[in-house]
Amino acid sequence: MRGAATVAHAGRQDARVVARAGRGHVSGTARPARQAQRSGGATVRTSQFPRRVLPGVASVAYGHPEERLRTMEHPTSLQKIVVLNPKGGSGKSTIATNLAAYYAWRGLTVALMDHDAQGSSTRWLKIRPRHAPAIHGIAAFERKMNVTRAFAWRAPPGTERLIVDTPAAVTALQMPELTMGASAIVVPVLPSDIDIHAASRCIADLLLVARVHRSEKRLVIVANRARRYTKAYSSLMKFLQSLRIPVAAVLRDSQAYVRSAETGLGIHEMRGALLQEDLDTWQPLVDWLEQRSSSLVSYDEAAAEPSEPLPLSPDPKTATVV
Numbered sequence: 001m002r003g004a005a006t007v008a009h010a011g012r013q014d015a016r017v018v019a020r021a022g023r024g025h026v027s028g029t030a031r032p033a034r035q036a037q038r039s040g041g042a043t044v045r046t047s048q049f050p051r052r053v054l055p056g057v058a059s060v061a062y063g064h065p066e067e068r069l070r071t072m073e074h075p076t077s078l079q080k081i082v083v084l085n086p087k088g089g090s091g092k093s094t095i096a097t098n099l100a101a102y103y104a105w106r107g108l109t110v111a112l113m114d115h116d117a118q119g120s121s122t123r124w125l126k127i128r129p130r131h132a133p134a135i136h137g138i139a140a141f142e143r144k145m146n147v148t149r150a151f152a153w154r155a156p157p158g159t160e161r162l163i164v165d166t167p168a169a170v171t172a173l174q175m176p177e178l179t180m181g182a183s184a185i186v187v188p189v190l191p192s193d194i195d196i197h198a199a200s201r202c203i204a205d206l207l208l209v210a211r212v213h214r215s216e217k218r219l220v221i222v223a224n225r226a227r228r229y230t231k232a233y234s235s236l237m238k239f240l241q242s243l244r245i246p247v248a249a250v251l252r253d254s255q256a257y258v259r260s261a262e263t264g265l266g267i268h269e270m271r272g273a274l275l276q277e278d279l280d281t282w283q284p285l286v287d288w289l290e291q292r293s294s295s296l297v298s299y300d301e302a303a304a305e306p307s308e309p310l311p312l313s314p315d316p317k318t319a320t321v322v
Helices: 002-021 092-105 120-126 175-179 193-208 231-242 256-263 273-294 299-303
Strands: 034-039 042-047 079-083 110-114 136-139 161-165 184-189 219-226 247-252
Touching (some): 092 110, 092 120, 092 161, 092 256, 092 273, 110 120, 175 193, 219 273, 256 273
Parallel strands (some): 110 161, 184 219
Antiparallel strands (some): 034 042
16 A cells, blocks of 8 residues: 555656646656756756746756755936927927937947837838848837737836837826836927927926926936028027026938938938937937936935036037036
8 A cells, every 4th residue: 555655646746846847847756758867976966947037037047946046237217308398390200219229339229119109110120221221110109909008008028218209298297107217308499480389388397397396407408300591490509598497409301301201211320421420419318318328317416416508509509518
């Protein structure tokens, strides 16, 4: 009877080992999946189950407790950049798509979240060439009934840059949710009286309702489609200087952005000698964003620094970046 009970117990144990092996585990007492190799009197055990590498994890060992998790790295730091202006036609999608293309061109893992019901950024991703660096698209404007909004809006594991293209007509009450966790908020402004008025209201809502403090230094303005030596350009520069908020770039009114929208490429990925002037206008913005990603200033540290008005130069190539 004792021998029969031992055989039955061994059979049940082997069954448990097989069942657990299908889930990536090996029992600590019975190890049929391991083979012992004797070398110089020492026993070396190897597992037939491959190790799996997960995002943010350097090495994960499945099997015997001796091969438990060895190394766990910190998850890749995600930098969220929000392009926001309630005024329609201010160039949000143009800046968002070109920012995403720039970071993908640099070799980073990028996701582009599209909140605009028109789906301009999503359509740009669909026509993007296959040979271009991959950009993960998130159609946040789509309403899916079978998943939660947080699940639908999630960025893939390992994402390093999340670019958020916000819709037009964003209310002040929606701004806190859109800017939550953002390391940088880019506000594009066009050189017209209507756009200047809309931008002033947007900045006020960000400061008062969304609680984006100037001392946090994550709010930046981009003058878009600017034509130098015009009255509208001069009025825009005077207005932006009065805001005491950094103006990171002055982008030209260029046909390069039309080609970018038609080809699914960013201007940094396009070829042509005529692009150099447009690329130069982007450099202050990407430098400011890189400075933000490399050394984020805490609120307590930034609050101790005095806030000075930005000395703005009328030349876009020499615009001061803070």
